[in-house]
Amino acid sequence: MASDESSELLGELKAVKMLLILQAMISGCQQKHVAAALGVSEATLSRMLPKGLGKDLARVSERRFRTEPEA
Known part of the structure; x- marks a missing residue:
């Protein structure tokens, strides 16, 4: 039982790391x-x-910062 919980927790931590x-x-x-x-x-x-995700994210980021109005 503890092993299943540990595996589940590890999976959640990996997902959080990826989101960050x-x-x-x-x-x-x-x-x-x-x-x-x-x-x-x-x-x-x-x-x-x-x-290819890194390049896609770079393009999105570039577009995002180019279109945001300056304060």
Whole structure:
């Protein structure tokens, strides 16, 4: 029973970590900075993401910051 709970908790923690990574990247953080904050290489971070997602997030982020009005 404890093993099942541990596995479930580990899965939830991995999902939260992925959401935080995606949020950082869509907020404009570069992949190399996110990787450094996690203490992993850029290659490792790239393998964590679906193929092409990093580039897609960079485009979304670029578009988002280009269209926001300046305060």
